[in-house]
Amino acid sequence: MSVRYGLDGQVAVITGAANGFGLAVAQRLADEGARLVLVDRDADGLRAAAEKLGGLAVVADVSQESEVDGYVQEAVNAHGRIDLFFNNAGIEGRMAPMTELSVEDFDRVWRVNGRGVFMGLRAVLKVMKPQGSGVIVNTASMAAIKGAATFSPYIASKHAVLGLTKSAALEGAPYGIRINCVAPGHFDTRMGRDLTHQINPDDPDGVFRAVSESVPYGKRYGTAAEVANVVLWLFSDESEYVSGALHLIDGALNAG
Ligand SMILES: NC(=O)c1ccc[n+]([C@@H]2O[C@H](COP(=O)([O-])OP(=O)(O)OC[C@H]3O[C@@H](n4cnc5c(N)ncnc54)[C@H](O)[C@@H]3O)[C@@H](O)[C@H]2O)c1
Structure with missing residues (x-):
């Protein structure tokens, strides 16, 4: 039985909600009684998640500005506010040495993992600032703190997620908004x-x-549920005063 944090009634927007970490976090938030807004570009997976967990399902591509503004607007139309945001959708792209990558290989990853995370932060902060409250968790990776010879677009994009997390945390702090990122290993x-x-x-x-x-x-x-455990804690009041930080979840892989 998982810990309960008293998040019932909170409005939670989750991107990449049809699979993996997004689905695991959505499951935990559903168990808490949060009001879910599930976002993914995978329409079939999203429908299955919404049928199982309840909540509003919004098919959207996080790399498209109008669709990001659209999923945030749909959340506000339905619930009038956003309390929790799991800014999580991401892709791995192609693994190859830089000399074998096209600019399009780089852009494809950047559009989702870099621009998508920035545009999500921007749109949700516009809602949370006037509320004077909110908690955001971005999904970075251990790729935010190290390089890899054959994975440069992904590595660069996840370093950007860390930079966006720190900057957003400073921007949100005067408004009572906390922003962290999780950094899963394998x-x-x-x-x-x-x-x-x-x-x-x-x-x-x-x-x-x-x-x-x-x-x-x-x-x-690791399992997706083990990422969800950390995200739920970051969403909860138990992590009050924790903001602007990267939280490795890697079984000590990067401790050496
Ligand atoms: N799996 C790992 O080992 C690992 C490690 C570190 C970080 N991460 C990060 O965790 C996050 C989730 O990964 P996962 O392992 O759950 O992957 P996954 O592929 O199982 O799930 C990702 C989900 O995001 C959705 N998605 C992808 N691009 C999208 C877009 N443009 N618009 C809307 N939805 C989109 C997919 O449809 C899918 O449902 C990603 O940001 C990933 O980079 C994963």
Whole structure:
């Protein structure tokens, strides 16, 4: 049984809600009795999530300015406010050395992970500032604090999420708004599995086993529920005074 934080009635907007971390956070917030606004570009997955969890489902692409402003407007039209925002949708893009990447490979990742996170912050802060309250969690990654020779667009985009988190936290602080980011390590979601295929299409299960072995705590991938545990705590009053920070969830992978 998970901890309950008394978030019932809170209006929560979650992007990337059809799968992975977004779906796990939506599940926990539904258990809390929060009023959900589920956002994803995957219409079928979103419909399934909304049927299971309840709440408003908004099909939107977070890389499109009008669609970001649109999902925020739909939340305000339905509930008049936004208390919690999980700014989470992201893509991994193509793994390859920089010399083998096109500018479009970079832009494709940047449009979602960089611009999408910025536009979400901008639109939601416009709602939260006049309220004088709100909590935001952005999904960064351990890729926000280290490089990788064959993953530069993703690495750059997640460094940007950290920068946006710090800047937004300073901007939101006078209005009583807290903003943090989570930085997951290796997680067993669709994205985590796709990366094993990209690293070695001939033996993704071998990559999965080797990555698992590299994680000091537990010798395993993390689960989406373990990210949701941290996000729920960040959303709750138990983390009052925590803002502008990156929260690694990586089984000590980056501790050395
Ligand atoms: N899985 C990992 O190991 C891992 C590690 C660190 C960080 N992350 C980050 O966590 C976040 C969630 O990843 P996940 O593992 O749950 O991935 P996932 O692929 O399982 O889920 C991502 C969801 O985001 C949605 N999405 C993607 N682009 C979108 C867009 N332009 N507009 C609207 N929705 C869009 C997808 O449809 C999907 O439902 C991402 O930001 C990712 O970069 C993942």
